[in-house]
Amino acid sequence: MKRFALAGNPNCGKTTLFNCLTGSTAHVGNWPGVTVDKREGTYKKCAEPISIIDLPGIYSLSPYTPEEVISRNYILDEKPDCVINIVDATNLERNLYLTTQIMEMDVPMVIALNMMDMVEKQGDKIDEKELERRLGIPVVKISALKGTGLTELMEKAFETSSKERKGKTVLEGCEIYHLISDVRIALDGQNVANPLFHAIKLVENDEIEVQMHSTTIKMVDEFKQSFNNELFGTDFEALVADARYKYISKNYSPLMTKKEKGVKLSKSDKADKVLTNKWAGIPIFIVILFAIFHLTFSEDLFYLGSIFSLPTLEDLGVAENFGTALLACFYDGAIFSPGVILFNLMDLITSTVFGWITAGLESLGAAEWALSLIGDGILGGLGGVLSFVPQIIVLLLFLSILEDTGYMARVAFILDRIFRRFGVSGRAFIPMIMGFGCSIPAMVNTRTLADERERTLTLRTIPFFSCGAKLPILTAVAGAVAHILGAGDGSIISFLMYVVGMAVAIVSIILMRSTTQRGEVSPFIMELPAYHAPSFKGLMIHLWDKTKHYVKKVFTIILASTILVWFLSNFNWSWAMTGDINDSILASLGQFVQPLFTPLGFGSQLNAQGWVFVVAAVTGLIAKEEVIATFGTLAAIFATAAPEIAVEGATDVMTMVLGTGITWPALIAFIIFNMTTIPCFAAVAAAKGETPKGKFKWTLLFWVATSYIVSAISYTAITMFASWSLWSILATLGIIIVSVVAVLLIRNYNKKHPVKGVK
Amino acid sequence: MQLIDIIIAVACSLIVLSVVVIAIINKMKGKTSCGCDCANCSGCKSCKNKTSKQNTANK
Known part of the structure; x- marks a missing residue:
């Protein structure tokens, strides 16, 4: 099979073209550096099937970052039958710089003048026939986004691939x-x-x-x-x-x-005047981020319920039936945000369906243990996780819109000024914010960073940007905190937890840059793509991929884990079923490790069932959704065993959590621990793949130490401040003095032992 | 023990076993470790087996 490689500058539309040619749904984003590895697909509309290889974007064939090396090596060593050089026609001069280098290789090539629709829209013209004559290489006008000119391009590439071509250079008149x-x-x-x-x-x-x-x-x-x-x-x-x-x-x-435009600014330029403004840029970004979290988590949309003191359904005297339950998904004393509405609807659907399943099993005469296994174990665990699927989709939808419009690249630019002070360039921000979706692609994306130390510290801090799988932990536990505090809505606590995660990342970067990862910050140069409306199809494909992945995980790993958790929490060491969950294998294992978590507030100070936190945190190492799945299973078992302890207005999970005697500072510490500790197995594997050989153990140690220390400090500090006393003032002063001394010592050491350049 | 109990017990055991066995087989084949679809992943090569990694490194 013939192999055609797609090569070109970052963000010139290679992956869009790849998707069009192969029918793939590879992730496309409106910022440079989305593709960091080569991928293959098949084009079937030529005389014979052709393998299409999508390469990471490169500005030149002198690579600086690992993903640029991949592109260069592929063209040089794998010898594709034809290189399709995609040129962004709106940036002709800069894109042809790479073309002049590919031309120097003895490889058949075709130039695809992409984004011709944009060129024509701007009223510009390109004489492609003359360009073809001067370059001596076939040139085809295309629009990967609109799907125009693709057949002609592939026919031309197929024809060219059978002809031998010798490299030629534009440097013939050069003095060297x-x-x-x-x-x-x-x-x-x-x-x-x-x-x-x-x-x-x-x-x-x-x-x-x-x-x-x-x-x-x-x-x-x-x-x-x-x-x-x-x-x-x-x-x-x-x-x-x-x-x-x-x-x-x-x-x-x-x-x-070019069409005469005078000094008129384009729409993108006008938008950039505001969005990347020196003073307004960062506040606008914070407002956008808050709006995203508000629309995802808030149980009081735009705070209308609080402002106008809207009545609850109970106040209105609405009768309890299915219609009311459906209405309660949208409104109950406040209008819910889209994320919460979808969560409630999903919860209603799962609880109704699960109720039918349990009733069906009862009618078939299933034994008590079988009902417990299906009802408490599997359905309890899966229900807890599945309810959050729509909320995760809403969050990912907003993040994808930011990415597709081109705003994400701007945020990297405006944050560069701040990040640079902390020791990383704005480019590091992109993998970090990708971490809000999933840590794995975010970690792989760190290879776009040229400096090895910057790569290492970015990779280590990515798990602190809570991924979609951690969202259920945040929402559920923040809800319990709000319940204890009587604060009503847990959305602000969820948002604050995201902020805490980012703060931990910044402090970690500062500390690493001053100690183990010392070095200068690499220069940040990034092309800002033009703003454009996100493609509906692209957004849906992206969300479908993520949802498919999440649901697949729920019905495989999490399903198997909930069965195991149910088994371990219903059997004792004599392999007999136990009536008391606190005598189970799981309880004894949890109780054994529990004292280690005492400084974090969810250790020995809790009552007999306090081990549930340790067990949930440990199962979270498999996949973060496991934390809530474990809570769901255990809470259902507790609720079945002792229905009389149910807290009014609280879910089974909340009843179990509150029943452990845990304090709200300890719950905050529990969230922070899960947010900052070792990520899931898959993310650990991705991190290992991106870390230089022999150095991964330090990354693991970093995650364990950070999560433990930060959670312990948070628990201690919040507990002290909650009960303000002379002791808490002295302790605070002590911490400040120790921190200042440590900073001065590190600064002094760094002055005496300066590092030499950027690695 | 009713028939439904036996079905539930067998089904649950099979689920756990198949998830573990498939994970082991995938790992041995050098397939994805994250559960995502490699065809659509921009970083799929990082999860592939050592041989392909070494090949990339050698080039």
């Missing part, structure tokens, strides 16, 4: 061309493939090439000693880049005729 020519002849003599490309890269002093051709580099170095350019000195990389751009602007750029 004779050196390039000499090196090319030398490499030709050594039977090196793509000699022209390697010769130019050697002259540029490309790190990878220097290592590969240690003998030829001596010849280059000898020449360089006698050479000194007026403008660039002996910086050959800059000299070559300048020569390329000069050639492009002289020969190719005039082929684009």
Whole structure:
């Protein structure tokens, strides 16, 4: 099967084209760096099936980051039958810079002038026939988004792939061309493939090439000693880049005729004047983030219920029936947010269906243990997790909209000023905010960061940005905190917990940058994509993928785990069923580990059933949804065993939680522990894959230590402040003094032992 | 023990066993460790087996 590689600048539409050609649903985003690894699909509309390889975006073939190396190596080593170079026609000059480098390889290639719909919309024109003649490479106008010109592109690529092509360069008129020519002849003599490309890269002093051709580099170095350019000195990389751009602007750029626009700003520019404003940018971002969380979690939409003191359904004297239960999904003393409405509807559906299942089993004469296994164990556990699916979808929908409109790239830009002070560039923000969806792709995305230390510390802090799977923990436990405090709505507590997660990430970055990951912050250069309305189809595909993944996990790993949890909480060490859950295997294991969590508030200070927190936290290491699934199963067992302890207006989970005698500061500590501790198994595997060999153990230790210390401090501090006393003032002063001394000592050490450059 | 009890016991045991066995088989085959669909994942190669990782590194 023939193989065609899609290569081009970041955010030029490679993955959109890949999806169009192969019918895939690969994730597309309106910011540079979405694709960090190559992926394959098949195009079936040519004379024979063709394998299409989507490569990460690159600005040049001199790579700086791991994902750029992947693209370069693929074109060089895997020798595709044709390279389809996707050029963003709205940025012709910059995109052709990469084209001039791919041209230097002995590989058949076709240029796809993408985003032609945008060019035409702006009233601009490109003479593609003349461009094709001057480049000596077939050029096809396309729009990957609209799906136009794709058949012609593939036909042209198929035709080109059967013809041999020798590399050619635009540097022929350059003052160092004779050196390039000499090196090319030398490499030709050594039977090196793509000699022209390697010769130019050697002259540029490309790190990878220097290592590969240690003998030829001596010849280059000898020449360089006698050479000194007026403008660039002996910086050959800059000299070559300048020569390329000069050639492009002289020969190719005039082929684009721009419509006279005067000084009129585009819509994107106008929006950027406000959204990326030095003073307004960050407050606007905070407001947008708060609005997203409010629309996802709030039980009082726009606080209308509190402002106008709206009556509850009970106040209105509405009769209790299914219609009222349905109405209560939308309103009860306040209008609920879309996230809460969908949560309530899902909860109503699952509880109704599960009720039918249990009733059906009873009518079939199932034994008590079987009813407990299905009703308390499986349905209790799954119900708890499934109810949160719509709420997770709502959160992901808002985050996807931010991503697709192009706002995410702007946020990275505006946060760069702040992040830089803490020791990372704004680019690190993108994987971090991706962590709100799922830690795994976020961790893989860290490979777009050029500096290894920056990569490490970003990867370590990603789990602190609570992923969708942690949302049920936040919402359920925050609800219990609000219940204890009599605060009513737990949405503010949920939002604050997200903020705490981000604060822990920032403090961790500062600490790591001052100690184990010292170094300068790498420069941040990012192309800001034009704003555009998100594609409905794209959003739906993205949400469908996430939902499918989540539901699949619920009905596999979580289903199996709930059965195991039920078994371990109903059997004792004699392998006999126990009537008292506190005598079960699970309880004894939980009670054994429980004292370790005493400084965190959910250890030995709790009553006999306090072990449930430890068990939930440990099962959360498999998947974070497990925490609530375990709570659901255990709460159902407790509720069945002792229905008389039910707290009025509280769910089974809340009744169980409150029944342990836990305090609200300890519940906060429990949330923080789960948010900051080791993420799920899959995320651990992804982190291991992205960490340099032998260093992953430190990352694991970092997560364990951070979660334990931060939770213990939170519990102690909140408990002390809740009961303000002389002791709490002294303790606070003590902590401040110790922190200041530690900071001064670290600063002093860093001044005496400065680090040398960026790795 | 009723027939329904036996069905429930067998079904639950099979669920647990199949989830564990499939996870082990997937791991041995070097398939995804996160449960996502590799075809749509931009980072799928990072989860693949060691051989493909080494190949990438060597290039």
